[in-house]
Structure formats: C-alpha cells, structure tokens
Amino acid sequence: MSLNWVMLDETRHGKFIPLPGETTLFTSLPRVGLSLATPGYAAKPYKLQCKDGIAFLTSSRLVYIPTTTTPGLESFSSPIKNIFDSYVQTPMFGPNVWCCTIQAVSGGGLPSEVQEFELKLTFKEGGAYDFHSAIERAKENLHMQMEYGYAAEEATAEDLPSYDGGMAGAPGYSSQSSGHNQQGPLPDGPPPGYEEAQMHGLTSGLENFRERS
Template sequence: MTDQFLAEQHTWILFRNSQSDEADSWVMLTRDGEIVPIPGEKILHTSRPRVGIDISTPRELNIANPFSLKCDNGIAYITNERVIYLPARPSEGFKSFFTPVLNFTDTHVHSSWIGPWSWGGTVRPVPGGGIPAHIPRVEVKFTFRDGGHSDFQTKFEWLKERLHHAQELGLAPGQNLEPPPPYEPGPVGSPTGGAGVGAHQQQQPPPPAPNEPPPDYEQAQSQAVTMRLEERMREEAERQ
C-alpha cells in the first residue's frame, strides 16, 4: 500500500508542477513571461532572438487530419530535461511548446544557400501537450534567423548523451548528471570511516506516509488517467 501511495503521490507532484492555465501548454510562466522550472530543472542554453518553429505531421504517416503549427519569432531554451520554445507574441492558438530531450530523435542541421540555418528532428509528443492523440510523432524544426544553430545543436547533443548515460545508471532526469566526487575514507574510528556500527546507529527510519491524500488529489488522478489513455492511443496509432 505504501508503494502504491508513493507512486500516486509522484503522479500528483508531476501534475501540479506541469499544470498550466492553458489546456494546450505545459510550460508554466511567471507574470513576466519567465519559465517556471519543474523541480531540479535548470536552463542550460538560451538561443538568440528571432527563432522560428515549424511543427508538422510526417508525410509517411498518411493521416487524414494532419497537425501543423508555425511561428516565425521566438526563443528556444534547453534545460537539463526539456527543449522549450516560447513565441515572442503568444496567441490563443499557440503560447508555448516543450518536449523532453529524450523524446527528440533523428536530429539534424539543414542549411540553405539563401536562407538561415535550421535544426530539428522527430518528436514523440507528450500526453496533454496539445498535439492530437492520434498522431504518434511530429517533425519539429527550429529556424535560427540570427544564427546560433551550432551552439544550440552542440549543447543538445551533449545533454542527450549525458541523459542516456544517466538513464543507463538508473538516475532520474532531474538528478545531477555529473559524477560524484571521489570517496575519501577518513581515519579509522572516525564518523566518516566507513559503515561501522556507529554509522548504522545514526540512520533514521523513513517518515511515515501521510494518512490523507494531498489537495487536488482526485483532479490529479483524473488527469493521470487521461494522460495514460492519450499515450495508449498514440502507441496504437504508431502500430498502424
């Protein structure tokens, strides 16, 4: 029962930290338009201004109702967990876009003889992110009108490699991706000198789970069910 409670509480925390007033956006912003980070999140790179974004359904999917969205001016961010895009002038139809870093695949740079450089790839949409559930993947392209595509690509590829490495080690995405400092044993008998009897005596038992669910628990549970249903629909669409 305790494990189930912790899992449900984790779902609630994710919901609360991703909840937004907009049904089609999971990027929470302050009144000044600044990104509200999720727990443990840090912005690693901010693009130059005048970055465009183009989101479209891959042609090979042959979907009757394809999805497309385009914005010519905004800023792209790379955090230790997400790629985020904020348009310079948000509208009712488009206020923000984000995807987890590891949801990006087949990334590449595209050059043009007469136009700006672009970078993008294939993205698996997140549940509740505003992209219809019958679309299993979309193509996302960022166009860097003031340059900076190389710095963006370099930071992204570095981060993706570190996240894959962290995943292999069983670390959560928000955890520190840097290796821990080397272990330095202290003198024999000191508190830092290994796992002696004294060290075991100092361990504290874990706090008991609360008896009551957190506020908005039922709403979070309903949201979690909807997210799982959308993810299942997307998986079925991918198999077709």
C-alpha cells in the same frame, strides 16, 4: 511533447517558471521560428507555425515561447528523451534550421492519433549549431543518469576503474578496500642471515682477487 503546458513567468516577458530541480542550459537569441508538422505519410496532416520566439534548453526539456503569444500557441515543450534524429540543416541561402523528430506525449494538447511530429527551429540570428551541441550533451547526460545514475559532467576520477599497473593477480598482491594504509609494521633490523651473507660475499671477493693477482 505538449502545447501550452509551460508555466509562463508573468513578471518577465518571454520567460518561464522552471520545474523543481530544472536548470537552463541554453537560451537562444530572439527571432527563432518554429514549425511543427506531421510526417508526410500521416493520414491526418497537422501543422503549427510561429514566426518568432525564443528557444530554451533545460536539463530535462526543450521549451519554446513565441514573441507574441496567442490562444493557439502560448508555449511548446518536449522532454529531451522524446527527441530523436536531430541535425542542422544548412541551406545555401537563409538561416540554419535545427530539425528533429519528436515522439508525441499522450494528453499534450496535440492530435492524439499522431505518434510523432517533425520539429524545425529556424535560427534567424544564428546559434543553430550551438543549440545542437547543447542538446546532444543534454541527451548524453540524460542517458548517463538513466544508465549509471550520474551525469557525464559529474563523472570524476573516483568513478573510473582504478589502474593497478599490472600488479593485479601477481603473487602476494591484494587490493585495498579502504583508503588507509594496511601495510604491516616496518622491520627494525636486517633479515635473518643478512650478516653471514655479507661476510661470505666479502670472502669470496677477496679470494677471487688473490687468484687473479
């Protein structure tokens, strides 16, 4: 989590320059309020507020840019992996509020003695639940990347375990380790004893017919 560390795009108001390989997943409507504060039990209270701004969610972080920047608040950002216990608060009157706990980052421009902060984003023009869904998916993708090496949306049928229809372990069954067909050549004639078995079956059938008649 950092304050005023986002590289703003000087050519476009309210935009920022993404990090290498970073993609934007969600952009809120204007007039999103921000409140960043220490928990109630903190020995040294700290609070930062902004009335209006735009919230962005990228593949790696949450970014907030106020509508009117000030020396005290030009931008706010937090890595997705540092966001915990997020939920949407729905008051009886007023807009929905997205809330979470954010783990502090050393050297981020905020009080170093504080380990975590409470963040609230007030979506005055709607979109709190959409933002919440987007950030939960981003957290899941990040977990998949860290745990298995790929994002959840990138998983395909090739990544899933193969289904062998219950043949695994059966006599004569062997799994194929390559994509080409490893079966042997097809026989060019009937198996040994096939003609003798046919003649025996016909003879037995004829004798049974004579006995019944």
